[in-house]
Amino acid sequence: MTHEDFMRRAIALSREHMRAGEGGPFGAVIVRDGRIVGEGWNQVVADCDPTAHAEITAIRDACRRLGTFDLTGAEIYTSCEPCPMCLAAIYWAKLARIWYANASADAAAIGFADAFLYRELAAPAAGRSVPAARLLGNEAKVVFDEWSAMPDKVPY
Amino acid sequence: MTHEDFMRRAIALSREHMRAGEGGPFGAVIVRDGRIVGEGWNQVVADCDPTAHAEITAIRDACRRLGTFDLTGAEIYTSCEPCPMCLAAIYWAKLARIWYANASADAAAIGFADAFLYRELAAPAAGRSVPAARLLGNEAKVVFDEWSAMPDKVPY
Numbered sequence: 001m002t003h004e005d006f007m008r009r010a011i012a013l014s015r016e017h018m019r020a021g022e023g024g025p026f027g028a029v030i031v032r033d034g035r036i037v038g039e040g041w042n043q044v045v046a047d048c049d050p051t052a053h054a055e056i057t058a059i060r061d062a063c064r065r066l067g068t069f070d071l072t073g074a075e076i077y078t079s080c081e082p083c084p085m086c087l088a089a090i091y092w093a094k095l096a097r098i099w100y101a102n103a104s105a106d107a108a109a110i111g112f113a114d115a116f117l118y119r120e121l122a123a124p125a126a127g128r129s130v131p132a133a134r135l136l137g138n139e140a141k142v143v144f145d146e147w148s149a150m151p152d153k154v155p156y
Numbered sequence: 157m158t159h160e161d162f163m164r165r166a167i168a169l170s171r172e173h174m175r176a177g178e179g180g181p182f183g184a185v186i187v188r189d190g191r192i193v194g195e196g197w198n199q200v201v202a203d204c205d206p207t208a209h210a211e212i213t214a215i216r217d218a219c220r221r222l223g224t225f226d227l228t229g230a231e232i233y234t235s236c237e238p239c240p241m242c243l244a245a246i247y248w249a250k251l252a253r254i255w256y257a258n259a260s261a262d263a264a265a266i267g268f269a270d271a272f273l274y275r276e277l278a279a280p281a282a283g284r285s286v287p288a289a290r291l292l293g294n295e296a297k298v299v300f301d302e303w304s305a306m307p308d309k310v311p312y
Binding site for chain 1: 159160163164167170171174177179180181200201203204205206207212215216219220222223224225226227233235236237239240241243244245246247248249250251252253254255256257258259262263265266267269273274276277278281286287288289290291292293295296297299300302303304306308310311312
């Protein structure tokens, strides 16, 4: 299968599940060693889950199938440039490369707020529209110290 | 229950599930109208899911319990300042406010890469360590156009 074949599968998923009313028009596949190991699509509406973007559900599917939280060496084909949540998830999953079809500007043109989110995340915390305040830092720090001292912890 | 009570619950979740080996030392609760409507903790290792951070799992739990993808008016208490994936998820879920205990600097000190991720997301795409390339934009755009023309779509 070629790059175009993988992307056409991502686009087909975006069309099929949009038409089924599951969420927005977004699909993604994860590819490792030349074959698809995970598929996802936007399921925000169907699953009542605001985090169920195509890239997130594709990553979760690949990890479930492969039995790992580490997709090192795999690549993602997504029908649209990732929002910041999905881009950060791609880093946490250790994906090697992103292929995308629609650009963020295309998503903005049909009403998806990715550009606003990128600006918010790049702003200092005090300048964001969702306020954040600190509470009980000393009590939580004790748990971090316990984590640091654990001999058998699994790094991820 | 006070702000401190809610945060102590988030910290208790972080400790309990860290000790159970489910993932890193992170817990979170979602509060609406003065009561906890969702709880989460890091389950990256136990669930083989790199997206299963405490804030994400708390948002998913609250949405499942309330039967909605829109948590407008709710607030999150998290045992650590959110990574960019979780911060963006907080925006998608429409949470009103963030309360956090450990700061990002505390997370960095025990080896969690949040600061690196914030820098990567703020960089222009061409300057990021995970390369991204465009493919078949014209074919994907057709699906966006179909979405735009759908009369019965559910905005989110």
